[in-house]
Each structure stands twice: as C-alpha cells, then as structure tokens.
Amino acid sequence: MKYAYYPGCSLESSAKEYDLSIRACCQYTGVELIEVPDWICCGASSAHATSHLLSIALPAKTLVQTEKMGLHQIIAPCIACLTRLKVADMEMEEKEDLKKDVETVLESPYKGSVRVRNVLDVFLNDVGLEKIRKTVTTPLTGLKVACYYGCLLTRPPHIAQFDDVENPHSMDDLMRAIGAETVDWSFKTDCCGVSMSLAETDTALVLTNKILEGAKDAGADCVAVACPLCQSNLDLRQKAIGNKFGVFYDMPILYFSQLMGLAFGATTMDVGLEKVIVDPFPVLGAI
Amino acid sequence: MKVAVKEDTTAFAKEIQQKCGQDVLTCYQCRKCTMGCPMAFKMKMKVNELMRAIQLGLREEVLSSDTMWWCVSCETCATRCPQDIEIVEVMDVLREMAFKEGYYIPVESIEAFHKVFLRSVEAYGRLYEMGFAMDLNLQLKDPLKDADLGPVMFAKGKLKLLPHKVKDLKSVKKLFENVRKLEESRV
CATH class of the missing domain: 1.10.1060.10 (Alpha-helical ferredoxin)
Structure with missing residues (x-):
C-alpha cells in the first residue's frame, strides 16, 4: 500500500507528534508513505476567505505534484489540509472553467487522477480492523477515551464522504480495536473554534471549555483527536480556561495515532508523547 | 397599506x-x-x-x-x-x-489573521508558525499575547525558531502573482 504523504505546515512544528505517530503507525501496518517533495501550504484557513481561485490553486499544486510522482492516492492527516485538497479536486472536476484558470495559474495541467484520503479511512478500510487488532502488542486496557471528531472530519458530508455526520464512530472503532474503552458523549462533532483561538482567544475558550467539560462529565481519561487545531486548542489553553471559568480539567489531549502507536509497541518517544502540554503519563501509567 | x-x-x-x-x-x-x-x-x-x-x-x-x-x-x-x-x-x-470591495471589516483581529497568514505563505511557501503568531500579535497591538505559551511550546519542540522555506519559492511567488493577474483581468 503506497500513498503520497502531505504532512502540512502544522505537522512540521506545533503538531510534530501527529507526524511522528502517523509515520510510526503506518510502519507497523505496512502503509508506505512517500512525502510530496517540496510541498507548499494548502492555504487553510485564510485563502478561502480572501480569494476562491487562490484557495483552489494552492492545494491543486500538491495534487499536480502527486500526479507527477506517479501516485494516485494522497494522505493528509491534518483535517483542514484534507478538506482543502478534497475541495480543490472536486471543484476542478465539476467546474471546467475553474480547472482551466487553475491550470493557467499553476502553468501545469491536472488530469484529476488523485484520490484524497483521510487517514482514519485508510486505517479502517485499507488496513482494516482485523489487521489492527493483530498488530496490537500492548492493548490499552482500562483507558477511557473520548473520541473527538471536530468539524471537518465528517462535514460537509458531500466533501468528507466519511462516517455518520452527527454521530461518527470510526475513531471509536479504532480505539476499541486497540483495547481502549470509548465513552459516549455529546460533543464529538462540536467546533473547537479553529483559528479563532489565535485572533479571538477569549471567544474560542468558550467553545473549548464546553468540549472539555463534556469529556470530563463522560468520565474520560483523555480525549483522542485527529486534527492539529483541535489538539492545540484543547491542549494548549487549559490553564487559561481554568483561569476564566474556574475549572482546571487537566485532561490529556492525544492524537488517535499516538494511542495506536503505543498499542503497537512504539516507544513514547516514537509517538512524541512528551510533546503534548497536559501530561498524559499519569493516565497512561498503568499501560 | x-x-x-x-x-x-x-x-x-x-x-x-x-x-x-x-x-x-x-x-x-x-x-x-x-x-x-x-x-x-x-x-x-x-x-x-x-x-x-x-x-x-x-x-x-x-x-x-x-x-x-x-x-x-x-x-x-x-x-x-x-x-x-x-x-x-x-x-x-x-x-x-x-x-x-474595500469594506471595513468589523472584526479587525480576523482581518489581521488572514492577511498575516497569507503573507507568511507567500513569503516562505509554508506557514511559519512562530513568525505568524508574533506578526499577528503585533498587528493586534498585543505583542506579549501568549508570551507564557511560547517558551512551553518551544521546550516541547513544538515551535521552530526559523521558517522552513520551500526550495522552489519562485513557483510560489508565481502562483500568487498569476492569481492576482487573472483576477485583476476580470474586474
């Protein structure tokens, strides 16, 4: 199984542990990743707010490069990147004029032969739960995980084409396959405030506080995420949330791939566990 | 009536x-x-x-x-x-x-966010997260915003001091220029 790999800007710095753990999980499950050479930013979250053409041209450049690599599937672990790549591919297929404009901008043709894949989808449907269960050497028995999907993993359904839009379960299935318990809760697909956390921090804290409260009330030991912005919004500002709302959650926020990697026998360094802000070692201690 | x-x-x-x-x-x-x-x-x-x-x-x-x-x-x-x-x-x-169309944008911080974001992408081909955050805080006239988070993230290896420039910056500049040219020709 060979895929082009588009890490995206966050996975190079603030979400380095997502990159590390995805690569580790892929190695354990026989998924070969080939990084798109010299890839550029997909333009989320600003290009689509300022220029539609720019918002399609930026990710289209990566799609064109993928074709040049001779590959037909690309994995983008960051959900914002994933959505921008998918939108670019779908809109160019639907709108001939737009495709022509983008090709003029890029000075390169696009055949439209690339399938943009969500990394959860690859683990669930290409690797399969059975193989994942067989790869587990250290089951995460007793760990209660609240799976948080956020916005774009399932929305809008015509773009995401993945899982149940209001009550998704794909990440829960993966977490159960590695021996963890998953909790039922009401905030799986609520919004974390995305980029609002930088420009309008106080506003974003209102949203993240609700999500963390929901996870805590459901009895979760930690929250599993699949998006760099979800992770940093929930993890980075728990102190600020405590100061504003008077509740200090101390809730570890981990990428689903970090938990999967650990279950496959990767070291904590391999999955960048020490990089998350709220210390996850106490709840993972027993494992 | x-x-x-x-x-x-x-x-x-x-x-x-x-x-x-x-x-x-x-x-x-x-x-x-x-x-x-x-x-x-x-x-x-x-x-x-x-x-x-x-x-x-x-x-x-x-x-x-x-x-x-x-x-x-x-x-x-x-x-x-x-x-x-x-x-x-x-x-x-x-x-x-x-x-x-040059409308006044009532949430100034969001306008600043988009401008600073795209400036970084055009300059380096990728988002330079630390430079972006610092630039944004200057635009928000709050240079010390999140000053407590910077060192924590840096210690965790989550922030890079220098931008990662793509090798083929020329084609990135060209992409942005071509978008502007095409859009201006249609106004």
Whole structure:
C-alpha cells in the first residue's frame, strides 16, 4: 500500500507528534508513505476567505505534484489540509472553467487522477480492523477515551464522504480495536473554534471549555483527536480556561495515532508523547 | 397599506449565485443554521437573518456585517440546511467581496489573521508558525499575547525558531502573482 504523504505546515512544528505517530503507525501496518517533495501550504484557513481561485490553486499544486510522482492516492492527516485538497479536486472536476484558470495559474495541467484520503479511512478500510487488532502488542486496557471528531472530519458530508455526520464512530472503532474503552458523549462533532483561538482567544475558550467539560462529565481519561487545531486548542489553553471559568480539567489531549502507536509497541518517544502540554503519563501509567 | 417594490431585489442573491452556485433565494427561514452555529453568540446579524437580508437585496448591510467574519467554517449550518444551501460557500463569497470591495471589516483581529497568514505563505511557501503568531500579535497591538505559551511550546519542540522555506519559492511567488493577474483581468 503506497500513498503520497502531505504532512502540512502544522505537522512540521506545533503538531510534530501527529507526524511522528502517523509515520510510526503506518510502519507497523505496512502503509508506505512517500512525502510530496517540496510541498507548499494548502492555504487553510485564510485563502478561502480572501480569494476562491487562490484557495483552489494552492492545494491543486500538491495534487499536480502527486500526479507527477506517479501516485494516485494522497494522505493528509491534518483535517483542514484534507478538506482543502478534497475541495480543490472536486471543484476542478465539476467546474471546467475553474480547472482551466487553475491550470493557467499553476502553468501545469491536472488530469484529476488523485484520490484524497483521510487517514482514519485508510486505517479502517485499507488496513482494516482485523489487521489492527493483530498488530496490537500492548492493548490499552482500562483507558477511557473520548473520541473527538471536530468539524471537518465528517462535514460537509458531500466533501468528507466519511462516517455518520452527527454521530461518527470510526475513531471509536479504532480505539476499541486497540483495547481502549470509548465513552459516549455529546460533543464529538462540536467546533473547537479553529483559528479563532489565535485572533479571538477569549471567544474560542468558550467553545473549548464546553468540549472539555463534556469529556470530563463522560468520565474520560483523555480525549483522542485527529486534527492539529483541535489538539492545540484543547491542549494548549487549559490553564487559561481554568483561569476564566474556574475549572482546571487537566485532561490529556492525544492524537488517535499516538494511542495506536503505543498499542503497537512504539516507544513514547516514537509517538512524541512528551510533546503534548497536559501530561498524559499519569493516565497512561498503568499501560 | 400598499408596498410598491420598484427594483429587482433579487439581484444581489443572483450575483452570489453566479459567483458560487448557491441559491440563497430558496431559504425559508427554518433557522436550523443559527440554532447549530457555535459562533452565533458573537454575531450581530445571525446566519438566518443574513440569508434573509441577501434575499431582500440589502447589499451594503450584508457586506458590512460581522456575520461572515465570526463564521469559523465549521459547516454545521450547511450540513443541516434542509434546502441544501452550502452556507459556508456563501460566507466565503461574502468575505471575498467585502475584502475586494474595500469594506471595513468589523472584526479587525480576523482581518489581521488572514492577511498575516497569507503573507507568511507567500513569503516562505509554508506557514511559519512562530513568525505568524508574533506578526499577528503585533498587528493586534498585543505583542506579549501568549508570551507564557511560547517558551512551553518551544521546550516541547513544538515551535521552530526559523521558517522552513520551500526550495522552489519562485513557483510560489508565481502562483500568487498569476492569481492576482487573472483576477485583476476580470474586474
């Protein structure tokens, strides 16, 4: 199984542990990743707010490069990147004029032969739960995980084409396959405030506080995420949330791939566990 | 009382439809969009009200509203709309129009965010996260914002001091230039 790999800007710095753990999980499950050479930013979250053409041209450049690599599937672990790549591919297929404009901008043709894949989808449907269960050497028995999907993993359904839009379960299935318990809760697909956390921090804290409260009330030991912005919004500002709302959650926020990697026998360094802000070692201690 | 409608109030909705394919005229005010919107508590004009204002042709009011600037593109409204209006695409078109037509953007921090973000992408080909955050805080006139988080993130290896420039920066510059050229030729 060979895929082009588009890490995206966050996975190079603030979400380095997502990159590390995805690569580790892929190695354990026989998924070969080939990084798109010299890839550029997909333009989320600003290009689509300022220029539609720019918002399609930026990710289209990566799609064109993928074709040049001779590959037909690309994995983008960051959900914002994933959505921008998918939108670019779908809109160019639907709108001939737009495709022509983008090709003029890029000075390169696009055949439209690339399938943009969500990394959860690859683990669930290409690797399969059975193989994942067989790869587990250290089951995460007793760990209660609240799976948080956020916005774009399932929305809008015509773009995401993945899982149940209001009550998704794909990440829960993966977490159960590695021996963890998953909790039922009401905030799986609520919004974390995305980029609002930088420009309008106080506003974003209102949203993240609700999500963390929901996870805590459901009895979760930690929250599993699949998006760099979800992770940093929930993890980075728990102190600020405590100061504003008077509740200090101390809730570890981990990428689903970090938990999967650990279950496959990767070291904590391999999955960048020490990089998350709220210390996850106490709840993972027993494992 | 008789009300005489002299002009075609649907011109604005049709302009939006022509730009993004979304027909706002089909909205019948069920208000599901506003009910599910996580940012509705910040908006002066709620999402359903914005849809109605577009139907009434209130171009100025819509393009100077704060609604689309608080929208975080979470897609809850578009997912639940019984008329299948992709409301986020409408928001994107409104943002683009307001930007290009020089409207005052009522949430200044968000305007700064988009400008600083794209400046970084154009300069390096990728987002230079630390430079971006510092640049944004300067624009917000709050240079010490999140000063407590910087060292923590740095210690965890989550921040890079220097930008990672792509090798083929020329083609990135070209891409941005070509977009501007093509868009200017169509104004």
